[in-house]
Amino acid sequence: MLFTPDACANCDTALAIDVRGLFCATGCRETAKAIRYARAALRDGRLDDPEVMRAVDAKFVWARMGGYDTRERRVPLQVLAKVRIRDQGRCVKCGASGEEVDHIAGSSPEPENLQLLCRRCHHAKTMVVRAPEADYVLRAVRLPLWNERVLPDGPVRLCDSAEWVRVWSGLAAERRRRLHG
Ligand SMILES: [Zn+2]
Ligand SMILES: [Zn+2]
Structure with missing residues (x-):
């Protein structure tokens, strides 16, 4: 099994001296x-x-x-329902009808990390790479x-x-x- 000290364990790029782990990135x-x-x-x-x-x-x-x-990160249906109820079906930014559930930061699917947004506010916020x-x-x-x-x-x-x-x-x-x- 391939493992070379001081090279990235995944791609074999030489590891810089200040890299503490075993991967280059x-x-x-x-x-x-x-x-x-x-x-x-x-x-x-x-x-x-x-x-x-x-x-x-x-x-x-x-x-x-x-x-x-x-990618659009999947959230369990029960959690989606919970977020919709909590945010009363409204975009938390502008109060328009809330159509999309947004991850506030990172990808945790916990309700605390989710918020309801309208399509416009969601689009403005995210830099989601589109499906294609x-x-x-x-x-x-x-x-x-x-x-x-x-x-x-x-x-x-x-x-x-x-x-x-x-x-x-x-x-x-x-x-x-x-x-x-
Ligand atoms: Zn690497
Ligand atoms: Zn909005």
């Missing part, structure tokens, strides 16, 4: 995490569920976008990741293996000791 860390999820889900049969497959795709796209999820671009990214990223790292029986990279969650902190500590004494 958040997107690389998120990619490895998505690969581990996909590998596990493929092998325990969860991927047969189209919802899980969509979740895997969303993780791949998120990772490629640098760890920022640019997300689809393009998905096509561009899914196939190579899938063929090279999800399908092979044995993990190709150490960061793709289930073992990673047990070994990464030791490897990171070893790097810190070596670089900073």
Whole structure:
């Protein structure tokens, strides 16, 4: 399994001396995490569920976008209903009819992180990459990741293996000791 000290565990880019972790960027860390999820889900049969497959795709796209999820993030229906009732069906910014549920910051689907907005206020606030671009990214990223790292029986990279969650902190500590004494 591929792991090279001082190179990004996901893409082999040489790590700058001030990088404390084992990845060159958040997107690389998120990619490895998505690969581990996909590998596990493929092998325990969860991927047969189209919802899980969509979740895997969303993780791949998120990772490629640098760890920022640019797709419309799905919120459970009960939570949507709760937010609509709490905000009384009105845009919390301008009071117009509230049509869209907005993530206030980050991607947490908790009600405290959600607010009802009208289409106009939502559009003004978000920089959501529209679906065709997300689809393009998905096509561009899914196939190579899938063929090279999800399908092979044995993990190709150490960061793709289930073992990673047990070994990464030791490897990171070893790097810190070596670089900073
Ligand atoms: Zn990298
Ligand atoms: Zn509004």
